[in-house]
Amino acid sequence: MTKSLRTVTALSLVARAVAAQASGAGTDPRLATRLDKPTYVAVNAIVDSARAAKLPTAPLVDKALEGAAKGSDGPKIVSAVQQLRVRMTSARAVLGTSATSDEIKAASAAFEAGVSDRDLARVKAAAGKRAVTMPLAVLTDLIGRQIEVATATNLVIQLEKSGVKDPELALFQRNVRADIDRGADPTVAAQTRARGLTQRGASTSKPSE
Amino acid sequence: MSDDDVKMSQIARVLRAPVRLSASFDARVMAAVRRLPGHERLKLWARLTTPRTVTVMPLSWGLLAASVALFAVLGALHFVVDVDRAAKPIANALFPAQAKPAPQRVQFVLVAPDAKKVAVVGDFNGWDASHAGYQAQHRGGGVWSVTAPVPVGHHRYSFVVDDSVWVADPTAPRVVDNDYGVPNSAIVVPQE
């Protein structure tokens, strides 16, 4: 790049960063530099409305950045961000206003995998006071490995009710994955591993709060 | 054009006829607008009351002088701000949290014998495949790995091989990704 072209590029980057900064509280400068203008305006509007609704906005910004990184076109990015916002709104409606950003993210991913509001509520109820982030991540993974939504949901709820903690859930997921990689039927693998944990859980762990 | 299209076009032509507003519309809008704080006054107030971090990038003096001239034209008095560092005060303003727990160091491993370059991208690094801290090293035998900081919580991520191929982490929980058609993995980093 010639020196003058570098100068022009640097100045325009500067102008855009300043414009992004000056355009109001909370505008993520990375969006301004990575999205084209119409997409940026549209995404910002969605982020602003989410902020007004007191939803976490970082996941929406991340979704837009992900789309830019993957070379998606503007309308697809806007659509993805909008749909995430809708899922996050539903997630919070089910999980309650005290849900953390991580729980909302995990619940949004679960919705995408086909988990219903009702099932999410059941997962939440089974967790009691514990966070649902890990159970939902495991549930989403099981569904992604071709286990039916209803079966996967019931398995995860069973594990939660047995007092299985997050590290054990993570291990459960890894074991199921390894079994599937070795040729096991996904549902059989998951049910087998879950039985192992719940039986152990029933005899050794105290019921959670 | 199909019959249906023709009919809809006829209907649309009718609907495109101009619509007259009440005679006082313009005056009412301008009256409402004049009741709002004016823009010059707003900017001054914002300048006086908003705390801001000012950082100067290591630009050449010539470039800096040119930037100042540009800003004078834009009517702003900012200096160049490091874009990523600027995001932090904004993020803190949005989530005036709870003291955030320290990120955990997480090892990412991918077996890719034919790869020339492997990077980890995710929502913890703005999906930036060129981020310095997330470039995997080839350890031999097609095994690539990097240990990098990931904040506590739920994250989506993927590997990018040779700056072009997106590969979900085969060892990690999957997320269904309908949005962009390219797979992702999830990681939940527990608080230590």
Add this chain to the structure above:
Amino acid sequence: MEASSDAVVVSHVLRGDVDAFGTLVERYRDRYARYAFHMLGNREDAEEALQDAFTRAYRSLPQCEDPERFGAWLFRILVNRCRTVGARRGRRARTFVADETALLGAAEDHPAERTAWREEIDRALQQLRPDQREAFLLKYVEELGYDEMSQLTGVGVSALKMRVMRACERMRELLSEVHSV
């Protein structure tokens, strides 16, 4: 000022020239009045939504990323205002009053016939679901492409196509009850 581009006028407003905003109001009010009127079904709501959109645009003018495309940015604000006003006043004045037709541009020949036909169309339009009406107006009256519509509304292209299709089906049904359409 009249002949200046939107970007020039916006820069005047941002430097404190409130009256300059009047140029933008004059420039865009008729075109967007049409959209608001057909979306909301009566003049009062249309003027409220339009006035709202202009005042919001004025307030957020520093956030207008591309002043050269002020019109498109303003339209986006208006589409949202129409949704809010429509939802809030859902039950009010959906019926189309003959008076309202007088607001429409003068007809060329056979004024009575034209007026009746317009009334029928607007009556049918008001019976569409708001999201279908919105998509129909943006596609056929504002003549936007689906990508533009998607950016304006935040709705995916395939969902928009579905809405337009349903709207057309419904319009045909409703209008064939009156005329052979």
